[in-house]
Amino acid sequence: MSQTSHKILNTLRQMIVSGELPPGMKLAEIPTAEMLGVSRTPIRSALATLAQEGLLERIHQRGFHVRHISKEELVGAVEVRSVLEGLAARQAVESGLSAAVLDQLQACLDQGDQLFVKGHITEEDIAHYHDINKRFHATIIAASGNPAIEPALARNEHLPFASPNAIRFDRHALDREYQRFAYAHQQHHTVVDAMRRGQGARAEALMREHAHVTIRYVDVDDLTHLPDTVN
Amino acid sequence: MSQTSHKILNTLRQMIVSGELPPGMKLAEIPTAEMLGVSRTPIRSALATLAQEGLLERIHQRGFHVRHISKEELVGAVEVRSVLEGLAARQAVESGLSAAVLDQLQACLDQGDQLFVKGHITEEDIAHYHDINKRFHATIIAASGNPAIEPALARNEHLPFASPNAIRFDRHALDREYQRFAYAHQQHHTVVDAMRRGQGARAEALMREHAHVTIRYVDVDDLTHLPDTVN
DNA sequence: ATGTTCATTATTGTACACAATTTAGGTCTG
DNA sequence: CAGACCTAAATTGTGTACAATAATGAACAT
Numbered sequence: 018m019s020q021t022s023h024k025i026l027n028t029l030r031q032m033i034v035s036g037e038l039p040p041g042m043k044l045a046e047i048p049t050a051e052m053l054g055v056s057r058t059p060i061r062s063a064l065a066t067l068a069q070e071g072l073l074e075r076i077h078q079r080g081f082h083v084r085h086i087s088k089e090e091l092v093g094a095v096e097v098r099s100v101l102e103g104l105a106a107r108q109a110v111e112s113g114l115s116a117a118v119l120d121q122l123q124a125c126l127d128q129g130d131q132l133f134v135k136g137h138i139t140e141e142d143i144a145h146y147h148d149i150n151k152r153f154h155a156t157i158i159a160a161s162g163n164p165a166i167e168p169a170l171a172r173n174e175h176l177p178f179a180s181p182n183a184i185r186f187d188r189h190a191l192d193r194e195y196q197r198f199a200y201a202h203q204q205h206h207t208v209v210d211a212m213r214r215g216q217g218a219r220a221e222a223l224m225r226e227h228a229h230v231t232i233r234y235v236d237v238d239d240l241t242h243l244p245d246t247v248n
Numbered sequence: 249m250s251q252t253s254h255k256i257l258n259t260l261r262q263m264i265v266s267g268e269l270p271p272g273m274k275l276a277e278i279p280t281a282e283m284l285g286v287s288r289t290p291i292r293s294a295l296a297t298l299a300q301e302g303l304l305e306r307i308h309q310r311g312f313h314v315r316h317i318s319k320e321e322l323v324g325a326v327e328v329r330s331v332l333e334g335l336a337a338r339q340a341v342e343s344g345l346s347a348a349v350l351d352q353l354q355a356c357l358d359q360g361d362q363l364f365v366k367g368h369i370t371e372e373d374i375a376h377y378h379d380i381n382k383r384f385h386a387t388i389i390a391a392s393g394n395p396a397i398e399p400a401l402a403r404n405e406h407l408p409f410a411s412p413n414a415i416r417f418d419r420h421a422l423d424r425e426y427q428r429f430a431y432a433h434q435q436h437h438t439v440v441d442a443m444r445r446g447q448g449a450r451a452e453a454l455m456r457e458h459a460h461v462t463i464r465y466v467d468v469d470d471l472t473h474l475p476d477t478v479n
Numbered sequence: 480a481t482g483t484t485c486a487t488t489a490t491t492g493t494a495c496a497c498a499a500t501t502t503a504g505g506t507c508t509g
Numbered sequence: 510c511a512g513a514c515c516t517a518a519a520t521t522g523t524g525t526a527c528a529a530t531a532a533t534g535a536a537c538a539t
Contacts, residue, residue, distance in 0.1 A: 078521060079520075
């Protein structure tokens with residue numbers, strides 16, 4: 018895939034998740050190609066990829082529709098992430114944690130502590146925490162030694178809110194968001210504690226519960242509007 | 249996707265899983281197109297799909313390699329299936345089982361009982377059980393009401409042995425295989441029992457354990473040769 | 480002799496023309 | 510008036526020429 022092809026894929030993906038191309042809208046090759054000023058070829062490949070990611074739905078011999086992401090789907094995706102990240106935590110413990118992995122996890126904990134010690138957060142802090150959070154989860158998945166977990170999570174990565182890479186937050190209620198992120202960070206502490214003690218089942222259970230934080234404080238009905246997210 | 253395009257995708261997929269195209273082999277568009285007597289266009293789309301399925305690996309600007317499926321990957325895929333099917337069983341219980349679903353599951357149990365009551369199995373029986381098994385698992389996943397489970401399992405479906413749709417069996421040791429399938433069928437009974445009683449956590453645990461039957465009796469090192477499978 | 484640069488070659492990426500297929504609409508017939 | 514069939518239009522699927530890009534090897538300079 019070339020530079021321009023990549024750009025077109027990202028452009029279309031952004032247009033879909035931002036709602037510029039609303040759910041149900043038909044996407045045919047020729048109009049889309051004309052809209053973006055390229056030929057049908059890169060459009061074909063982009064549409065196929067987006068269908069694979071679950072953002073588009075193929076209509077038999079008739080192009081694609083922008084898929085309507087239902088509430089059930091988002092809630093279900095959080096459940097899927099929950100059990101898969103739980104599995105990762107347990108397998109990471111069972112396969113024996115290296116000092117390097119523990120160091121990386123501890124670094125995430127320390128950096129988060131520094132962020133929350135001052136008792137409130139700014140937008141900038143949230144971006145920083147987003148980073149720490151991403152590293153924390155990626156480290157555990159990598160440490161699991163199970164190469165099948167990441168691909169199984171791949172589809173979720175493209176659904177907003179179903180991925181830890183897309184923490185939703187409300188810019189206008191930073192107090193409440195402080196509570197939520199601080200709580201999530203405390204859960205990180207408990208997960209690492211369980212992992213250090215070799216408590217695989219406990220680590221799994223804690224990680225499962227942790228996944229629900231993404232969505233717990235959110236009115237799920239609002240999610241269909243796809244409001245501001247980090248990343 | 250048209251008829252011929254579909255056929256080419258399936259042909260290439262079959263050639264890969266059968267080992268006709270061995271792991272590590274380079275697949276360029278032009279030679280592949282000439283080999284199958286079509287133009288590069290349907291080949292491009294097929295290769296992209298197969299890469300998405302995990303059978304091919306994209307080399308930057310240089311075509312694809314047939315991926316080497318490692319032992320870790322197969323074992324990991326079974327673990328992933330384990331937790332996801334466990335989740336499905338639990339959510340099916342939690343969301344309330346309809347009479348129709350229970351009837352379908354009971355039908356799978358009854359049909360399996362009939363198969364095993366005579367104390368031995370034939371190759372034909374295995375094909376039949378394969379069918380029953382597929383229905384059993386699909387029913388529970390559908391009954392979970394979680395639309396995110398199926399796509400998360402999708403990648404596994406294309407890895408031989410990681411899917412219940414690809415039960416491995418040894419044609420020359422039907423006695424041992426009888427034991428294995430009869431045991432798996434008994435597990436189906438216990439899962440349904442837990443589900444009927446509304447025991448979500450038990451159903452989850454039993455279903456998790458059940459997933460391991462696929463691989464438990466198998467010398468994992470043999471898997472790299474991709475021997476006979478049903479489907 | 481070795482390292483760097485340039486040209487050649489192999490291969491993917493893009494554009495576009497043409498073929499095939501499906502849907503829709505209109506007309507003809509019972 | 511209704512239903513079926515046929516024709517036309519729209520849209521995807523395929524083939525192929527051409528452009529862009531990256532790897533390889535050769536030649537030159539240090």
